[in-house]
Each structure stands twice: as C-alpha cells, then as structure tokens.
Amino acid sequence: MAERGGTDVPGGRRRQRVSMADVARRAGVSSQTVSRVSNGHPGVISSTREQVLAAMRDLGYRPNSAARALRYGQFNTIGVILFSLSSTGSSRTLEAIATHAAAEGYAITLIPIDVPTQDNVLGAFTRMGELAVDAVIVIMEVHLLDTGTVQLPPGVHVVVVDSDAGDRYSVVDTDQADGTRKAVRHLLDLGHRTVWHVTGPQTSFSAQRRTQAWRTVLTEAGRPVPPPLHGDWSAESGHAAGLSLAEEPDCTAVFAANDQMALGLLRAFHERGRAVPDDISVVGFDDIPEAAFFVPPLTTVHQDFAEVGRRCVHTVLQQIRTPDGTRPGTDLVPTTLVVRGSTAAPRG
Template sequence: MADVAALAGVSSQTVSRVSNGDPAVIESTRQKVLDAMKELGYRPNSAARALKRGDFRAIGVITMGLSSTGNVRTLEAIAGSASRAGYAVTLIPLDAPTQDNVRGAFTRLDELAVDAVILIMEVRLLDTTALRLPPHVKVVVVDSDATGRFPVVDTDQRQGARSAVRHLLDLGHETVWHLAGPEESFAAGRRAEAWEAALREEGRKVPPVLRGDWTPESGYGAGLALAEEAGCTAVFVANDQMALGVLRAFHERGVRVPEDVSVVGFDDIAEASSFIPPLTTVHQDFGKVGELCVEAALRELRGETVTGVQLVPTSLVERASTAVPGRGDRPA
C-alpha cells in the first residue's frame, strides 16, 4: 500500500479507501490509485479483508456427487447466482450418504471459512444429535422434507408426477405402470406416492411398482419386464435416464412407442428431445432452484428470518412418446 500511495501521490489511507470501494473518493484520485495498483501488480489481500469485515463472501455447497443431472444443473445455477452477488462457491461432493461424511464436510467448510452452506442432499442426513453445525453458518436445503429447521427450496415432485399420470389417463389409458427410483431416495418416494394417489383418485388399478437405480441399465431391465406385460399401455418412468433404457428394451422386443405403449419420463434432460421417439417428460427448473437457494442464503446473511418451503413448479413437455392407446397391435 505504501508503494501504491507513493506512486499515485496520495496517502496510504486513500489507497485503503479505494481498495474497499469507498464512494467518497473522487474519481480522478480513484483512477490514479487504480493505475498505480495496475502498474505495481498490487492485489488487496482478500483473506485479511474478510477477517476485518467478519464475512468471507463465500458459499459452501455440499452435494451427493456430481453424476446426477439435477445436482449438476442446480450447482451451475448456484455458482452463477453467487458470482453475480460477489460470492465465491466452495464445493464439497460426498461419495457416500453417511453421517460421518456430512459431519466431515461441515468441518471442512468451517475451516475453509464460508458464510452460508447449501445442501443438495436429503435432510435425513442431518437428523442426528452427533452433528453440530457451525453456529455462525446459515444453511439452505434442497429437499422438501426438510421442514422446520432450515429454509427449503425444491422442485414440486408430487405435482410433476401427477401431471405425468394425468396426461396418460387423459389420453385414454386405463392405468399407468411406474418404474420408480431407488427405495432410499426421497425424490423417488414422492414421485411414486403421487403416481399411486393419482390412480386411486380416479379409481384405476394400481400396477406393481418396478424399481430402478436412475441408470439407463436399470431402465433397460425394467423395460424387458414391461414388454412382457400385455396389459401395459402406458409407463411413467421416474427419470429420463431410465426412460432411455426402457425405450431401448421396447425397441428390441418389437414394442412400438407410442403405438403400443406410451412412455413419460421425468427431468427433461437436454437429450430428451433427441430420444427415439422424442420423450414426453416432466420439466424441472433446476436453474430456478439454484437461484432461489442463493437468494435464501443471502437473505439469511442480511439478518432476515427465512423459513418454510419454496417449491418450484414443474411442467409437462409433450413430445412424440405418448399417444392415445390402441394405435397398434402388441407383438405376440
């Protein structure tokens, strides 16, 4: 600072005021200081400034891995929104959903000095007396089951599943089969519950649930089984990746989509419109979820009381994988 002050012909105090963005510094003086900083390669010490201010301008994100389309797209939106607000993002991906891993992630983020933490994970992992969250850190959770303890942002999973089932019933299908995600997944559970509730409300038969693990491979296995169900004319699949596997299995078994069976996915991944046929699916606005997470964290940091659940609506995107039943004859 002394070198910058000498080169610019100002006091060290003026250099400090320019570094901290003091609007009282006249523009000509500010420019002289900035030019001197550039010439000398001066950079303010952000760590020292953070300690002085008592905040770090950083948001931590703990997520269950980066293989999920939703997690990655939510994270992208969080990073963009945080950057626009002048905050950096520190990412801690977890390779396994254990209490020890979550506790270790919070400890690490506390050491790395963040002001807030966004959890893209199921809140059940926080339900333990052994887990002590840093008292100064604000927390926002992406999980609509996390009611009461933290501000929550999530996609309206149940609304999305209901719209998928409603679409297929409105086309004239007698019932809708369901390929669900893994039993331990809360998102899969909410979608399956909404699927069953929608059928029961209409007095329709509820077929047995098939289970997958979110991958195309598990969808392919379930699709082979569904191809043998002569009464199956409509399938709601809990994510687009499994739906891709279902489409492949149907193709190999000579089951035409949508002439023989209609298929609806969930997520609206970027590739969904390029499936054969293009996939009707439930669109989740992961970008909006990420933006609202950062907004909630920043409101907390400003001292506002932020509670409750913000659910981002879904929308059904109709493409060529659904149609009225009975357009073709199933192969024997």
C-alpha cells in the same frame, strides 16, 4: 492491516509486496480511501476510484482477502456439499450456483461426498465448518439431515436442495409432486386406464416424493395402482423394468422417475416388439438435453435446474445480508410438462 510480504523474483531476491500505504501515496489519497475502493464501498466518487484503481494496477497491488475477511467477519465464499457430481440435476444445479455466486462476487468451496452415509455427511459439515465460508448449500437426495447430529458453527447459513431439512434450514427444490401430477394426468387424459411406474432409488427423497404423488393421482382418480418397479436412476435399471413391463398385457402407459430410466424402457420395449407410443406410452422426468433426440422423442417433465441454483444463491445471500429478517422455509421451483412423441392415446 499492513499487507507487506515477500515474493520470489529471478535471481533469488525478494520483491517487497505492495502495501495499501504505497497505493495511497501513488494515488494521492488516504489509506482509508484505498480500503474503501478495495472493498467495493459505493461512497467513493468515480474519478477518485479510477485514480486508486490505476495506482493498484501500476504497482501490482493485490488486496489481502484473508485480512479483509478477518476485519469484516465475511469471507465472500459459499460452501457446497454435494452428492453425486455425475447426476444431471446435481451437476447442472452446481453450475448455476457457481455462475450466480460469481456474479455476486462470491467464490465456491466444494466438498463432494461419494458415499451418502450419516458419518460422511457429518464429516463434510465438520470440514466445511473449519473452512472460511459464509454459507453452505447442501445438494443431497437422501434423508440424512433430520437426525440432529449435523451442526455448523453459529453464523454459517445453510440452504438445502433435494432433501428434508425439517424446520432448521431453508429448502430450495423443484416441485417434484406437481411435476409428477402433470405427467400422470397427461397419460390419464389421453385415455389410459392406469399408469405404471418405475421409481428411483428407495433412499432418494425426490424419488419418494414422485412415487407418492404418482400413487395419489391414481387413487384420487379411482384408478388401479399397479405395483411399482424399483430402479436406480440408470438406463440399465429402466431397461430391466421395461423387459418386465413388456410382458404385462394391460400396461399401456409408464411414468419413469427420470429420463435415463425412460431411455432404458424405450430400448426394452423395442426389443420386445412393443411400439412406443402405439402400444405403450412413456413419460420421463428431468428433460435432459438428449431427451428430444430419443426415438421417439421423449415426453418428460422439465426441471429448471438453473433457477434452482439461482434461488439457492439468492436465499443464502438474503440470509447473510439480513440475518435477523429471514426464517427457514421451502421455495419450490415450478415444473413444465414437455409433450413429445413418446405419448399417445391407447389403441382402441
């Protein structure tokens, strides 16, 4: 496909865009060879490739990526539909996706959703379906992909993070349940009779999984299951929960569903004269960079967001490259319990 066109130059003249044929003449090769070099085809000897690349540089040739995409049916672009750019998990996962996609020669097209409603999700999928993308990664923590109303055009591959995708789409996520089990068992092994819990938002899929795992561990251990206190991921909600828990004389250990709420707990306990960890032990979830600098340093569950992002890219590329050989499945990234100064055996 010819790639001539015009660009403005000083003085109002139009500079003719360099074509593939121009590069071929300068390099002394065929247009087909230029095309193979432009598309990264491996079947070109090194000396010829360098000769063609030098001609491209000399002439200022820029391959027409849109034309190449139409010709080969591939855009080398991954779409990302994302809820809450401000959350730790979303931002760090997105960063990893962008990094690993770029390393594979893919660009990222981002559509953020401020309000997680079914209509907004449907609208985002519709817009993404109109764009030139080969695959879509959906990072959401609400239960909005199981209604059957969200569809993408055939040939667009989908990977979901932090939500239930049924059996339609592949899922890559942190092993939320196992991370919770590690946190709760750590507190029980220290000798605490039971563990109280500050949850994330009730609409959050990851919060639901953490609450369910917390309850299961206590039940299987034959321990009392205290009523959970509901938070919203914020330090403010953790602080409010902490003020209530500080009035519970039997509360000696708390598992917070994220580190920000754990920070609020620490502040509330300090205000009420409940020492951490002497009076109350606290465990968080995420292992944000600041967790090691809380007072005291926070024991927490480490999520490997970089690995989640890497596996998302790996999964969509596997679907793109071997579409007939992949089936939807769930890939869980392991967690690690990081023990710091906010947990200890109960007094007495």
